[in-house]
Each structure stands twice: as structure tokens, then as C-alpha cells.
Ligand SMILES: Nc1ncnc2c1ncn2[C@@H]1O[C@H](COP(=O)(O)OP(=O)(O)OP(=O)(O)O)[C@@H](O)[C@H]1O
């Protein structure tokens with residue numbers, strides 16, 4: 014009999030020992046099902062031990078070991094152990110997060126090659142050569158010959174794809190094995206000089222770990238650089254991990270990668286996948302059969318035995334940081350992983366995070382620059398429209414309306430960017446002052462006229478738009494302020510001949526809706542787009558030549574020290590959608606603060622100047638990256654309970670904090686009430702990472718031992734993005 018030590022998804026940092034009749038060293042890293050309390054839990058064997066603290070007679074037996082798939086490798090166990098240590102999360106919870114649920118439950122994973130690679134057989138070539146009478150199958154053979162090897166799913170999409178079954182039955186098209194995964198599709202573009210220099214710099218870079226920051230203006234062709242680097246890694250027999258901020262926003266990238274490397278096994282991993290698909294992709298990665306893993310933050314946990322390169326696209330994006338449960342930053346974990354596995358990591362962005370930009374400036378990261386656009390000859394012209402003494406038409410300035418009209422006349426597309434969905438942010442009664450507040454949050458209910466609802470954007474609660482004021486019965490209640498629906502409505506009135514399309518989380522709720530919106534825009538079925546930040550990232554629409562920004566000032570004076578950085582990034586990204594191909598682009602920013610330094614840098618496309626001054630301010634204020642932070646947050650039905658817990662935690666911290674670790678006061682969070690819970694937070698900060706980490710480890714142990722009110726919850730957030 015042997016004893017196995019198992020990590021289970023429980024909120025305490027403890028491992029559990031079980032007995033097993035036949036477990037051996039090879040089972041370390043395997044998923045198991047074990048009895049736990051009155052039920053059963055699933056976890057991962059992290060070690061085989063010779064002795065347990067538990068009396069051997071009382072050790073319970075493992076129920077099932079998942080042996081159909083390879084065990085998770087040592088380096089993967091080290092990775093999750095690092096994340097548990099650094100973010101002060103229980104190992105079992107990190108593992109539960111990192112593993113697809115099917116695997117974690119130690120279910121059998123079905124693994125059939127579902128999308129084989131196809132090519133013409135000798136018979137197929139002969140049939141094509143002899144062809145006398147045109148037929149659909151022959152048309153398909155012609156298309157397949159032009160395409161080269163191709164996945165079955167892609168072959169079906171060809172114009173004559175419907176004849177695929179027939180062509181395969183005749184033996185003209187067959188599945189092929191052993192094709193070179195690095196073989197790119199025939200139609201890849203020539204690199205620009207800057208792109209070539211970047212690719213060569215990384216290839217000529219040091220063996221082993223090397224972090225790179227690829228700072229390339231919008232439309233400079235960073236994706237092409239990623240693809241070439243991936244090609245080289247594949248040619249060397251290695252696997253590539255490519256992280257993207259939100260896969261829902263980047264179906265284009267997914268197909269671009271798959272089309273570039275038709276013979277490669279490209280696996281996507283993200284939380285929106287069906288369970289079976291996620292398990293299958295994970296196992297393909299684990300067993301070294303996946304060549305490229307493309308995914309959102311959680312794919313940073315894909316086990317990759319042949320890992321050769323990590324790419325992090327839009328590295329500044331806030332969605333790399335998980336905001337609940339284990340609060341890890343996938344970007345930071347990716348860099349750690351590259352170091353662990355001794356491979357290069359490329360962080361790419363037009364607007365890097367100030368942290369990464371600073372690393373590059375200090376030469377901790379190597380710098381790659383793309384300062385010119387790949388296709389367009391220039392960056393768009395950015396102009397400020399001073400709206401201080403201007404009469405706006407539902408938020409739209411005369412200049413913006415004129416510019417949209419001009420695009421319409423020329424058959425080009427415009428985008429009006431407003432980062433606020435709904436019709437209006439609040440409904441209110443001018444007679445008695447009533448406003449539509451969320452009953453569960455310290456926030457207003459947003460008016461959604463499209464379906465006549467009042468909706469909370471924080472907790473999701475939802476009621477009908479009332480016909481009169483619920484307090485004084487006044488019939489004349491009014492929506493205040495503007496959201497995308499209201500702008501859309503006005504644009505439809507102003508330009509009745511135009512096709513106006515709204516793109517936000519309400520119009521693109523599912524991935525299918527989102528993809529069909531993108532297809533509509535790409536095929537020119539829309540003239541004017543009204544969009545939120547969903548439209549800001551990554552898209553490439555050649556006919557889009559005008560971006561109008563409205564309502565940006567609202568973020569100018571936000572309290573969070575990262576707010577200006579986020580605004581600048583967003584504006585530069587969304588402006589970067591204009592004029593990406595052969596038509597020149599223009600960006601019009603409506604503002605009441607035309608002289609604000611942020612807008613001045615924006616007009617000049619000067620990210621470096623913005624970053625340098627932003628970093629100066631952070632240095633003066635002692636903010637990251639000049640300090641390291643952790644946030645203890647607590648929430649409870651009563652604010653007093655949350656505050657008292659934090660005050661107590663603060664006293665404990667002050668007793669144990671070493672010199673250099675600063676403990677601030679507990680304060681209610683800005684959005685204090687969320688979904689009926691009151692929230693407060695306590696910041697700790699230090700100039701060095703090591704003393705902070707040491708302190709956090711000791712502090713959290715003491716905190717876990719505290720008795721707290723039953724309804725109170727608390728969490729620690731290391732390197733918080735929002736303070
Ligand atoms: N070497 C090249 N030759 C021709 N076209 C190219 C080349 N590289 C990129 N492109 C094209 O230029 C456009 C912009 O490229 P891409 O979308 O990769 O830019 P990006 O740097 O990711 O921009 P953003 O940060 O704005 O998303 C795309 O249409 C792409 O196909």
C-alpha cells in the first residue's frame with residue numbers, strides 16, 4: 014500500500030493524504046477522486062509519501078486514479094505551486110482553476126481526432142488532370158489543389174465544399190499524417206523592414222529565457238510578427254503559447270492562426286468552451302500533440318512539454334488579471350513561466366502597461382519597436398473638438414456630424430465610440446428628485462429603451478421602466494445622460510439613409526451574435542457603428558476611416574491612479590481602428606478639456622511621452638511600479654462587520670509588519686454596496702517585493718485563524734489592478 018498526498022479544491026491551504034493499493038511515482042500529477050467528508054472530491058496527486066501525520070488505520074482510500082491521460086508534469090506542478098505561493102491562494106484552488114472540470118473530476122476524456130488534415134490523393138490529381146466534364150467534385154479538387162493541405166472544417170467552407178463527402182468517397186481526397194506543422198499557407202505577406210528586424214532580433218536573441226516588449230503602433234502588424242516567431246518555434250519542433258485578452262473579441266485571430274498553419278494542431282482554450290472541448294484541448298497540449306495553444310488568461314496553465322515560445326498580445330489589457338477567486342495576472346504568470354521553462358516571451362501592445370514599459374526602459378525587458386503602420390502610410394489624424402461653448406445634438410458636435418456625413422457620401426465607415434451601454438445612465442423625476450437606484454448596489458439603474466428595462470450593470474437586476482415616478486406619480490420622468498442606444502437612435506434620425514449598427518455587450522451577447530456583427534461590418538453592410546470598448550481592440554476594418562470619441566472626459570478625473578492610463582490606452586486603441594488600410598483615417602475627440610496633457614499626447618500619438626510623465630507622477634506618489642501592493646478586501650451584509658474585520662486585520666498587521674511595509678486605513682470601497690453586500694478594503698504596500706511577500710504569508714495565516722461573522726467574506730489581492 015502507498016500513501017498519496019492530494020491537493021483538493023478547498024479554501025484552506027492544506028493537502029490531504031489517502032491510501033492507495035497500487036499508486037506509484039508515475040501517478041504524481043494524476044487526477045484522482047477521493048472520499049471527502051460525506052461526499053467525494055476530485056484533485057491532483059502532488060506527491061507520494063512514506064509517512065503521514067494521519068494514523069495509517071484511519072487513512073481513507075483513493076477511489077479512482079485517472080490513468081487514461083498522461084500525468085501533469087513536474088514543471089506544471091511547480092507552476093501551480095508558484096501561483097499558490099505568490100497570490101497566497103490554497104494550492105487545491107489554483108489546481109481547480111487551472112484544470113478543465115472534466116479532467117479534474119477524473120472523468121474519462123474522449124479524444125478522437127475530429128478535424129483531420131486533408132489533401133489530394135494521387136487519384137485526385139489524376140482525376141483533375143483528366144477532367145473532361147466539369148463537376149462539383151472536380152471544382153472542389155481545383156480549390157483544394159490551390160489551398161494545399163487543409164483541415165476538413167476549412168475544406169467544407171470552400172466554395173465547392175459541399176462536394177467534399179463525394180470527393181472523399183471516390184478516394185480523391187484523403188486524410189494525411191505527418192505534415193510539417195510549421196509549413197505556412199501560401200499567401201503570407203512579405204514582412205516590412207521593421208517587422209523583419211523584430212523577428213530577427215528575437216531569433217538572434219539569447220538562448221533560453223528572454224523577455225521582450227514589442228511596442229508597435231496600431232496597425233503596425235504585430236500579429237504578423239507573432240505568426241513568424243511562431244513559425245520558427247514550430248519549425249524547431251516546439252509548442253507555442255499565445256495569450257489573447259478576450260477570445261470572444263478575437264475570433265478573427267483564431268482563424269488567422271489556423272489558416273496560417275493548416276498542418277498545425279491549433280487548440281483554443283477559454284472558459285466559454287464546452288467542457289469536452291476544453292478537456293480535449295488541454296490533453297492535446299499535455300501530451301504534446303497541440304502545436305499552438307491560443308487562449309485567454311486561463312490558458313497560461315496549459316501544460317506544454319515542448320514549449321518554445323510564449324506570446325502575450327495586448328499585454329496591457331486588464332482582463333489578464335482575474336478579479337475573483339485566485340486573483341492572478343496571466344501576463345505576469347506567463348513571464349514567470351517563460352523564465353521557468355527557459356524560453357522567450359514576447360509581450361506586445363501599442364500601449365504597453367506602464368509596468369512593462371518601465372521594464373523595457375530599464376532594459377530588464379528587451380525592446381522591439383514597430384513605429385510605422387504595415388499597410389497604411391500614416392497614423393490617423395487626431396483632432397480635439399472643444400465642446401465647452403457648443404450646443405451638442407444629443408451629445409454629437411456639428412463637426413462630428415459633418416465628418417460622418419462626408420464618410421457616408423464616400424461610402425466609408427464611421428465609428429462613434431462611447432464607453433457606456435444602454436440608453437441613458439439614469440432615469441429621474443424632475444419634480445421630486447427621484448432617481449432610479451439599484452436596490453442592491455450603490456449604483457443607478459441604467460435605462461435600456463431597446464427592451465424597456467431598467468438594469469443594474471453591476472448586479473444584473475432588472476425591472477420594467479415605470480410609466481410615472483414611483484414616489485410622486487409625476488408622468489414626466491426623464492432619462493439623463495447618454496449611452497450607446499441613445500446615440501444610435503439619434504444617428505438613425507440624422508442619417509436615415511445610413512445603416513447604423515450598435516456594437517456593445519447588449520447587441521453581442523453571444524459569440525454567434527458577435528461574429529455575425531463582425532461579419533456585417535467587414536462585408537460593408539454597415540455605414541455607421543456605435544460601439545463601446547468592444548470595438549476598441551484588435552479589429553481591422555479597411556473601410557473604417559473615422560472614429561468619433563464622445564464622453565471620454567468622464568474618465569479623466571476618476572479616483573483610481575490607473576484611470577488615466579486606461580483612458581489613454583483605450584483612446585489610442587480605438588483611434589487606431591481608423592484608416593488602417595489605404596484610406597487615410599481621422600479621429601475626432603470631443604472634450605471640455607482640450608488642453609489636458611492626456612489629449613495633447615494623444616494628438617501626437619506620443620505614447621512614450623504619456624508613459625514617461627505617468628511614471629513620474631507614480632514615482633512622486635510612491636505608486637507601482639515604484640512600490641508593491643496588496644489589497645485585503647472584505648464584504649458582508651453590514652458595512653460595520655466588514656470595517657471591523659479590516660480594522661482588526663490592520664491591528665494584527667501593524668504588530669507583525671516588518672520595517673518598510675506600510676499598512677493603510679481600512680476604507681469603504683468606491684462602489685460600496687454590490688449585490689446586497691457592503692464592501693471595504695485595506696491597502697498594504699512596500700518598496701520591495703520580498704518583505705511584502707514574507708509579511709503577507711504570515712499575515713494571511715493569522716487571518717485564516719480568526720473567527721469572523723458567519724456572513725463575512727474576505728480575500729487578498731496581490732498586485733491589485735484597482736485600488
Ligand atoms: N507585412 C505585411 N504586409 C502587408 N500587410 C500587412 C503586413 N503586416 C500586417 N499587415 C496588415 O496590416 C494590418 C494591420 O495588422 P495587425 O492587425 O496585425 O496590426 P496590429 O499591430 O495587431 O494592430 P493593433 O494593435 O491596432 O491591433 C492587417 O490588415 C494586416 O493584414
Ligand SMILES: [Zn+2]
Pocket residue numbers: 451452453454456469470471472473474688
Ligand atoms: Zn445592482
